[in-house]
């Protein structure tokens with residue numbers, strides 16, 4: 739299991755992340771609205787929420803008519819998601835660095851939100867996403883924008899570990915994730931057989947200005963997250 743999965747296994751951090759990200763500017767008024775607008779109509783679709791945390795995206799997907807399977811490597815997050823989602827969503831304890839406990843060609847959409855930047859290697863999980871998607875299925879993933887992490891590394895062009903102290907989730911906590919240059923994101927997607935439909939650099943919503951004016955002003959001119967829209971092979 740990856741280092742960051744163990745990080746989110748701390749029940750206090752998991753609960754703090756769940757509480758804060760439910761209403762904060764970065765998730766609730768920036769990333770989630772942009773992802774949901776991009777997903778569009780999900781009615782009657784089978785959707786995998788890969789890296790579901792406490793289930794914010796899963797709840798939206800289920801409320802909008804999707805059949806959702808969610809997974810997370812953190813037991814604490816899986817517990818919170820099951821408490822929150824009840825019968826609405828099947829929540830699995832599973833690690834994206836391992837083969838996924840899903841049948842080939844069993845979902846229409848894979849959503850992986852703000853999770854892949856915890857993984858050094860994207861090839862294995864992207865291959866698994868391609869395997870479980872039906873032909874012509876859709877992968878929507880959000881990740882740290884390389885513009886945001888470039889200042890933390892000595893070489894923009896390489897995949898590099900970044901350490902950061904978070905202070906917005908209870909006691910200060912050291913978090914590690916990976917800076918990944920844009921060309922690697924694209925190359926890994928193409929190598930896994932995906933076609934790119936689009937890459938999006940969303941703008942914060944007006945609500946973000948209310949919730950955190952400083953962060954909203956920053957994200958208006960400096961992208962925080964990148965959202966990738968890709969399609970699996972049509973065979």
Ligand SMILES: C[S@@+](CC[C@H](N)C(=O)[O-])C[C@H]1O[C@@H](n2cnc3c(N)ncnc32)[C@H](O)[C@@H]1O
Pocket residue numbers: 740742743746747759765788789790791792794795809810811812815832833834835850851852853856857
């Ligand atoms: C920042 S949270 C984002 C979660 C959620 N998608 C959201 O937008 O609120 C990252 C999540 O990825 C999960 N995660 C990290 N590494 C993982 C892995 N290897 N396999 C599955 N989940 C992982 C963590 O446990 C955590 O719940």
